[in-house]
Amino acid sequence: MKLKAFILSSLLLSSSNLSAAIMKPINGVINQVEPVIEQLKPNIRQPGDDLRKLELIDSAANLSTGLPVRLPIVNKLNEPVFVEVEVEQGFRAVERQWVILAEQHHQAKLAQIGAQIVNHKQYEGLGLSLVSFVVPPSYDSKTKLQALLSLDESALLDRNHIYQAQMRAQQGSLTKPRKPWCEIPVKVGMIDSAVDMEHPGFAAAQIKTQSFLPNQLASPSQHGTAIAGVMVGKHAQLTPRLTQATLYSAAVFYRQSDLSQGATLAAIVDALNWLVSSGVPVINMSFTGPDNAILAAAIDATTAKQVTLVAAAGNEGPAARPLYPAAYKNVIAVSAVNKEGAIYRWANQGDYIDFTALGVSVLTLQAGEGLGRESGTSMAAPHISAAAACLAAKSKATPESIYGQLEQLAKDLGEPGKDAVFGYGLID
Structure with a gap:
């Protein structure tokens, strides 16, 4: 920790124009040790200048995944x-x-x-x-x-x-199980990576899977397992938010590196088409990327079929540009908070944020029969998707009426009313 802080502080403070070529090779190491920093930060008591260095180190830890051009x-x-x-x-x-x-x-x-x-x-x-x-x-x-x-x-x-998953590994102590949103039959979809179908936490779950990756391209299962685990995973310490759901899981992500995975626009459109054709009323999208004319058209076509779309707001920080699909007007953009209701420090902010949900140290299933904690706006989105699926099943509601009901359920945080940090507030 001290060695990392010394090296990064020296690099960051020596030049205001530090090149990406210097940062990219060390970024993978930064991402791996970030959870350790997060645990140690509450115990740090240093003069103002050293705290400023710590902020710079944190900023370095949230740079891009260091992929080659x-x-x-x-x-x-x-x-x-x-x-x-x-x-x-x-x-x-x-x-x-x-x-x-x-x-x-x-x-x-x-x-x-x-x-x-x-x-x-x-x-x-x-x-x-x-x-x-x-x-x-x-x-x-x-x-x-x-x-x-x-x-x-x-x-x-x-x-x-190419669109990116929005999740970081996080350590933390276990807490009591969360309550289900509803205990009635519902349908919900997700566009993500593959799901570890051999995980015992999915033994009782109804999951329909389809891969949209071409030419025997494999999909990793870490991210998709974590997202599915929030909605339908069951463990002695984990209660699913949806106890009687049929989950439609569209695999679109492929491995880019040990620390990142991507999905092409083409695969995402394929997945949307399958989910709409399957009659899924709510779709979770825990990924982000650029505004894209074809993606926008596919989103419009999906919502025209009365499907509610929920997306992660992004993990690029409060000053970052809007990310998509969350920033499209007909998509519910979800930011993340911790258990005390404080905003996730890497969460995007902006007028497009609609709601927040627990997204820091979220207990969920991990690929390979494990159970652990993950952080990011990716982890907040499935809580809202589960709530929307329950509302859709109970009332056969339109996306507009589901949004209105979520607004009524939200606990206002931050400035009164809708704001750029929390949206309308916390859905829990």
Whole structure:
């Protein structure tokens, strides 16, 4: 702890323009030791200057996952599937791959520049027809593609962006089990990683699974198991928020590194289409990424089917830009608090925050038959999804009426009324 503090303080205080090239290699270590810092911080009593150094260290610990600018993704046979790269605004995407609302004359123009059509899919549940394609390097720009295809700014064209899970490991002592939101049959969906179906905590759970990963690309099960564990997991020390749920689990995440996992826009749209077609009334989305025209259209199509969407607000800090899908107006954005009602220190803030729920040191199932604690807005979202699923089952309510009922249930925190930190307040 002292050695880490000394090294990071020296690096951070020596230059106000510390490069990402220096920080990325040590970021993985930072993320692993952050839970230890969190436990030790209450015992620290130091002069103001040292506390400022500690704040800088904390900021360093929340930097990006340290992924390389160009990252080949391989399947379980070690065969290449695609390459993800860093693109505009520091977000990530499949290299030179774009998605567009399908029209024949667009495809003809794409053929003229040597673009490769990856697939053409009809999404019956969403009522969308989309084409994915790879462009030559000279056309790898939204501006150039809009000009080529004679599109305006509102056209449904965007990169096949990568979205990230929003969870951190957290240590802590065990607490008493939480009460179920309801004990009636409900349906709820989640778009996440795979779930460890062999975990004894799911022995009594009804879970329907579907993978949307291509070409034998494996999905890790850590994140999805933790999210599913909140909603339907059962253990001597863990009571599910939904005791009679049928959970529809759409696996979209693949491994990027030991510390991170990503999901393509294309896989997320596939998952939304499956869940809508399955008649799921509430969908949990514990991931974040950029605003994307295709994702926005898929979200609109989903809510038009009277489906309530719940998403993690993001873990990039109070000064961070809005993240999506949470920041879309027709998605319930969930932030995280600890058991005392204090906001999670890495939670995004903004006018788009709707509600908060327990998201710090949340007791849940862990892949490999374990039980442990996780933190992040990812862990707060399934509490709200469970509540929404109960409301949907009891009243056959619309997304608008479910939102109104949640607003009535919320315990106001922070400034009176809806605010940028807690939204309308705590749902518990």
